[in-house]
Amino acid sequence: MNDRRRRGGGFRAPVELLSHRVALVLLSLVAAGFLLLGRADSALFEGVRKWFSDTSAPVLEALATPLRWAEEQVNAFTDIFTVYEENERLREENARLLEWKNAALEMEARIKRYEALLNMQIAPESSFVTAEVIGDTRGPFVRALIVNAGITDGVTKGQAVIDANGLIGRVVEAGNSSSRVLLLTDLSSRIPVVIEPYGVRAILAGDNSEYPRIEFLPPGVTLSTGDRIVTSGDGGVFPPGIAVGVASVGDDPGDVRVIMYSTGANAQLVRIIDYNFPTGVDAPALVSNEAGEAVLNPQPAN
């Protein structure tokens, strides 16, 4: 009897079945406890995640290599059927871009003249780290990437991540040799943005769909489809002006979605931007004027 159960892979004795059930209940309680603990203190498990990311990075890299090769072969094969249309499209786009390039060069020269005239202080240039995407966790609940650059490469939590087309997300965990990037489409992603040309500030909120929402628009502001969305730089984490996407307004004017320049879905190489936000600015001291009112001190403090 026992042999038959064993061959079928079942439990050998009632005691074994009971211990399985007890373990099942206990571990379910532990898992539920982790859920509640993680919700209360999300940093509690961050160290474990970082360690696992660093440890598994070489394995993920090794697994990604043949898959990437297979992916390239599949893409190369499917491209054969669209090569003519793609060539025509690229020719048209190239002609259009050449016109834009001339306009941009002209504008650049003009802006430089104005900046020189106004003696304008230019914001510091950002440096960046280029990293390869080695992990991709695109579940229904979380949209994140794992990249092979970490603290040793100068990556820190909060830095903006872009690919060839625009912003794709931000670093949420930085391990020694790998980092996790939360995509803009993730449910918990919130990024301060500016809508051009109005200069209106809002928040780009991911909701796990391909098109994140625009939230917290000032009252009375109505956007149009095609309005350009860029980062605002508020909070000093992201550099201002990184391209995000264009607005898409549905039937309900309050429901504004963003068609992103890049969702990060096909990203293989990304840039992690180290933005040197100007800090250490002395707060201007307040002094009393002759009328006894508090005003800014015109003399810099030494």
Next chain:
Amino acid sequence: MSPVATRLGRFASIAIPFLSGLVCVLIGAVPFSVSNGFLVTPLFPLMAVFYWSIVRPDLMGPTPVFIIGLLQDIFTAGPPGFWAFIFLAAYAFSVSQRILFTGRFALGPWLGFAMTALMAVFLAWVIASIFHGGPVAPLPFFVQFVASVTFYPLFMRIFAFAGRGLARGV
């Protein structure tokens, strides 16, 4: 074969269900973007949990399921305990219906997995909605369910192939 080699082979055979779950977690984390972006990774680890829980529940117990779930949580950057809890619930369901799923009906395991996966993604949606403080978009969960059910027959064959080594070892 030496006794040490025999013992090692036996240990490796016993570890196959857990190792297959571990490999499934890693496969789910590897970037693959043929679908031009709109891709939700199938629940590969659930396939391993389901398959071994109906074929060899004595080797795929609650502890390996819990560890596989925790690893899935770590790799997907979800809340800790999220997938561990869901996989344990799916495990409990599949073990309780094991006789039905492994019956004479040829499509039984596949339909069994479809039922288990449906329960798992529904539970995932409920917990995700509780965490978010409101209902989250159900479409990605449904896509994950469909993708998982579509891929299961392929993985079932791979697990069955690995299981032959298991039968020789144990």
